[in-house]
Amino acid sequence: xxxxxxxxxxxxxxxxxxxxxxxxxxxxxxxxxxxxxxxxxxxxxxxxxxxxxxxxxxxxxxxxxxxxxxxxxxxxxxxxxxxxxxxxxxxxxxxxxxxxxxxxxxxxxxxxxxxxx
Numbered sequence: 001x002x003x004x005x006x007x008x009x010x011x012x013x014x015x016x017x018x019x020x021x022x023x024x025x026x027x028x029x030x031x032x033x034x035x036x037x038x039x040x041x042x043x044x045x046x047x048x049x050x051x052x053x054x055x056x057x058x059x060x061x062x063x064x065x066x067x068x069x070x071x072x073x074x075x076x077x078x079x080x081x082x083x084x085x086x087x088x089x090x091x092x093x094x095x096x097x098x099x100x101x102x103x104x105x106x107x108x109x110x111x112x113x114x115x116x117x
Contacts, residue, residue: 064072
């Protein structure tokens with residue numbers, strides 16, 4: 001091989017090596033940038049999740065456990081039944097009292113009419 005051919009091949013290898021070095025540098029820079037973006041995204045998501053966890057803790061403090069709600073609801077149903085029973089009893093007493101008053105008024109009317117004659 002002649003020296004010119006050797007020089008030409010050497011130049012080609014040097015160009016290839018330079019091109020591979022450029023590609024590797026670009027790749028490493030891109031990977032570094034991607035890692036920085038990923039870290040920033042993780043940080044953003046973590047802040048969101050931390051805020052969400054606190055919001056859920058505050059919200060949970062206002063909730064009533066299912067057992068407590070069921071107990072209160074059962075007691076409320078019993079209270080409603082007791083009030084309905086009391087109302088029905090009072091309505092029955094009122095009807096009876098109305099009948100007694102109507103009878104007394106009728107008797108009083110009859111007596112007044114007989115006394116007037």
